[in-house]
Amino acid sequence: MRNILRNLIFILFFRPLIWILGLDVKYRDRLPLKGPAILVANHNSHMDTIVLMSFYPLRYLHQVRPVASAEYFLSNRYFEWFCRHILQIIPIQHISLKIKYKNPLEKVEEALNEGSILVYYPEGTRGEPEQMGKFKKGIARLAEQYPDVPIIPIYLQGLGKVLPKGRRLLVPFNMKVVIGEAISREADKRDFIVYLRDKIVSLAKEL
């Protein structure tokens, strides 16, 4: 039932919306259709998740799961229902909260074990419009734990203009997406983050 509702929302609302706004995608075929996989992108807008999910054919859509901050997305009842059941977000607590007895990435790991395709934003927040912030360490931990899961770097441009943080008015701008090749990972945590960030920055040059 929820799958049908999700498909309907994407067909009737999100996809036409994205078509009207205008989207150019480079290397769309690099997107893995089957999980487990992790899509890693820069984050500037709520549109990021919608656009990345809309790339997936409907029969693969149910396995795509965005990782998002629990405090933000679970704040309003209706919004929470939408996020949990339509977007199927995986809520995580910020590591900065230091809940020591609990692994903040536990649910993320569960999802990967189930073969989901994660949408992961290493910046942790949407931040300043059209600027890429610092990457957090969580992704490096996942990469270390799941060496066989492909990580796909993705660069998103223009989405932060369409719907920047803190704004409600959707203004049409062309959006551009470059999808990178699945990357091989290095052992060291910090190096991996730098490496990943450089990869995404270099994708920007392919526009």
Place this chain on the structure above:
Amino acid sequence: MLAIYQTISALFILLILASCAAYFLGSKETLRDLKSRILSWWIILPVFSLSLIINGALFFILLCFISFMGFKEFISAIPTRQGDRTLIFILYLMIPVQFYFAWRHQAEFAHFIFLFLFLFIALTVILFGETKGMLVSVAVLFWGFVLTIYCFSFIAYLNTVSPSSLSPIGGAALVLYLVVLTELNDVSQYCWGKLLRGKKIIPHVSPSKTISGFLGGVVTTMLLSFLLGNFLVSLTLIQALMAGILIAVGGFLGDILVSGVKRDLGIKDFSGLIPAHGGMLDRIDSLILSAPLFFYFLKVYHLGGQ
């Protein structure tokens, strides 16, 4: 109306011939661009001709949509300030307003932009935006509106012109005449340029345009104008040749104008909307100047009894 159907049929036959020619020329790598160009025409031609024939309202929506896409591509390519987002949103909403004025032949069709919108944009930026960088913002937004919406709204005006001695069928024939000549001028400039090569006409703006291509285009367009001038509309020989030159030169200059903008912004195409053609603006660039020029050409000959 019969002349409109016949002209559109002729266009389809031309497109079929072009497709066959491209098919039999083989599968060389250099032809891939040409083939996807032709494929894109297979979408453009049916959409354009069907909406022109079926219903005025449908054509109105198509024009608004084309302008919307063009304006959006322009807005996306220029650097914009966060504070101007609301204004840009309002400008999007002004597209159907501008087209409505043009459609109904209201005098506001011209005044709306140059008085109301000119002041409105500046005042909104000052009152609700930042003053830092305001002049640039106002100028660029206004310029983009004129380029992609005002110039294009002349087509909406032409479409609702009532039948006259110049155009017994009415506005749709004038639109078809203008669009067919402008687009075929584009195509023939491209073809002559590829066939004859030779010296570049304006190398610092467009590396692919040659003098021979331009001249070939002008001659071809004059010939077509002569053929259609007595059939689709009723222009005299001199009028038809003049319209041909005007549309060919206007189309070329519009193309150059948009190329210049792209050069300044450091982009090749405005978007990837139409495969091998680029964005909407890359496709309609030649109409941007040929439409108002053709409009004033007709005005000189007292179009529609005005």
